[in-house]
Amino acid sequence: MTAELVSPLAAWTSRLPSTVSERPFLSQLTVRSSDTAAMGSVLGVAFPSRPCTFTEGSGRFGDVSVLWLGPDEYLVVAEPGLQVPIEEGLRACKGSVVDTSAQRTTLVLEGPHVRDVLAHGCSVDLHPAAAPVGTCVQTLLARTGIILQVTGADTFTLLVRSSFAEYLAAWLCDASVEYGLLGETPVTGRPQGHR
Template sequence: MADTALSAPLRSPLAHDAHRLAAATRTSRGAIRLAEVPFLAQVNVRLDAKGAAADAVGLALGLQLPLEPDTVVRAGELTAVWLGPDEWLVVGPPGSRAAVETRIREAAGDETVSVTDVSAQRTTLLVAGPRARDLLAHGCSLDLHPRVFGPGRCAQTTLARTQVVLVARDEPRAGFWVLVRSSFAGYLTDWLLDAATEYLAQPGC
């Protein structure tokens, strides 16, 4: 019997590129690490940051929704990314979408809140290693120096002319998450691999 949409196994947008990302990581000899982090739960939340719902939702999620622009708060397996004065992206492990949505809705109660599952909208690329910032700087106009864009910072920006959400992970060695629209993920992967060429060991070296 042919697989149906409900029975077919999930396939990430970059499943066919996993071997290329792994090969680049291997041949960079520790300079960079590239990988897809597929199927992360991503829930967009909009509410009044000064209203009762903000505190209630934060309590339910076990983290305070960040109020400072372009910052990230992480607690346990959940990460809250600031997108605007009244908008956040809550990122969780694969399979947690429904639970995250439920916790937010129940905590908000009768308060005005918008909760939207956008998990299928984007995939996530991990860019890490000592040369990660140099690699990203090839195609991003932001100042990525650690003093400016260190752990816990985020930005909606463009990388290689592609709109992304860039997140500096909470530990320096953890690198960056690059959240990119699934339809642009292949293009961005090609660009990253091409831009990483100078960090890869050449045959015979």
């Protein structure tokens, strides 16, 4: 029997700031390879050639992002449920492919105050001149390790480890208070009932 999937932030759906939403269960595969051209042609998206960037494209696995994590290390992100076919598709290429979908959940942040909120706990310069669309950095946000993608003019995607997700959600709520982004429900303590 397969257990029902419960996202790490299921209890937080109604409590997150209005500008934050979770995209749970995305397929994520950690790829280590020096033969990225072949992998790119399988996925239909060229792998990033410069550090701290990501690329997007569309192919036989739908919309796929490839995030630079290290000189020979990448994270392939696709829609939920595609980890097995992608892993099998990449198996023909040289390198290692590991399904890490359960390791992280994804948060999408948007709105005019998104840089202000992130600046409360992230030291990376996120000004559009320093971090244009297409930037992908691994850093600390409020002492939590994150992968941060600049996906639009005022849109950011955060990948955070599942076990840190609730802490980060609480921190985001707190950092968003002064911008009036929280709903009427005060955030007091940890939500109960879902875990």
